[in-house]
Amino acid sequence: MEVVILADAKEIGGVAADAILALLDGKPDAVLGLATGSSPLAIYDELAARYDAGLVSFRKARAFTLDEYVGLPADHPQRYRHVIDNVFVSRVDFAADAVQGPDGLAADIPAACRAYESAIRGSGGVDLQILGIGADGHIAFNEPGSSLASRTRIKTLTRQTRIDNARFFGGDVDSVPTHCLTQGLATIMEARHVILVATGRSKAEAVHNLIEGPVSAMWPATILQHHPHVTVLLDDSAARRLQLVDYYRETYRGKPEWQGI
Ligand code: F6R
Numbered sequence: 001m002e003v004v005i006l007a008d009a010k011e012i013g014g015v016a017a018d019a020i021l022a023l024l025d026g027k028p029d030a031v032l033g034l035a036t037g038s039s040p041l042a043i044y045d046e047l048a049a050r051y052d053a054g055l056v057s058f059r060k061a062r063a064f065t066l067d068e069y070v071g072l073p074a075d076h077p078q079r080y081r082h083v084i085d086n087v088f089v090s091r092v093d094f095a096a097d098a099v100q101g102p103d104g105l106a107a108d109i110p111a112a113c114r115a116y117e118s119a120i121r122g123s124g125g126v127d128l129q130i131l132g133i134g135a136d137g138h139i140a141f142n143e144p145g146s147s148l149a150s151r152t153r154i155k156t157l158t159r160q161t162r163i164d165n166a167r168f169f170g171g172d173v174d175s176v177p178t179h180c181l182t183q184g185l186a187t188i189m190e191a192r193h194v195i196l197v198a199t200g201r202s203k204a205e206a207v208h209n210l211i212e213g214p215v216s217a218m219w220p221a222t223i224l225q226h227h228p229h230v231t232v233l234l235d236d237s238a239a240r241r242l243q244l245v246d247y248y249r250e251t252y253r254g255k256p257e258w259q260g261i
Helices: 009-026 041-052 080-087 109-122 159-169 185-189 201-212 220-226 245-253
Strands: 002-005 031-034 062-065 067-069 128-131 153-156 179-182 193-198 230-234
Touching: 002 245, 009 041, 009 128, 009 193, 009 230, 062 080, 062 109, 067 080, 109 153, 109 179, 185 220, 193 201, 193 220, 201 220, 201 230
Parallel strands: 002 230, 031 062, 031 128, 128 193, 193 230
Antiparallel strands: 067 179, 153 179
């Protein structure tokens, strides 16, 4: 796991965007994995800026989102499908239908989850997955206690996650759905490169466990310790509980410039 501690979200966005541009340069039809939430916004802003500057095209690329609330009406602005369209997809040149997400309105939820898994598999798999992390160590909506071998399925959101996400629902926790469809931990583990972004003090304990704790379903993100290519991009606040922080800084400083993340 590579740990990179940067000045702020803008710098994190730049480093992640460099990796995505390098991927698309070599593989214009690459498959991206997109997360919602606040953490990746600086990446999406940077990618949109580079698209505007003519430096990148997503015309041949495809993407899969991580998760979706169950039961939110099709036109609800907080459906992750709409959120990802607003913050990223509509700002660049993805082809129509190139971006898919789990169907939180499906009548047959297990069938929708199976269909999502086969769509990801059928695309050839995710080349680069962007992730945030919850304060409780969740990735996508794999809450503590999730099977480390889980696939796309329905999950109950914890009270804490609903409180954290109430900011997107006018501060009203009761408006936050109780369930979601989420890619499983085993689904995410199949992505070829994972870039996980965390900023702010509220993520420091989860980040410490992710990188330095024992692998445990109590901190679902720790499964990433078994992945061969994970890059964790942090600001100082999110890195403040890391025991080997000096070593991570020294390693990144000493990295040859030609070697991307
Ligand atoms: C969102 C998702 C979640 C978020 C996590 C952190 O698609 O899968 O795991 O990444 O809850 O959210 P933020 O970035 O808003 O702190």
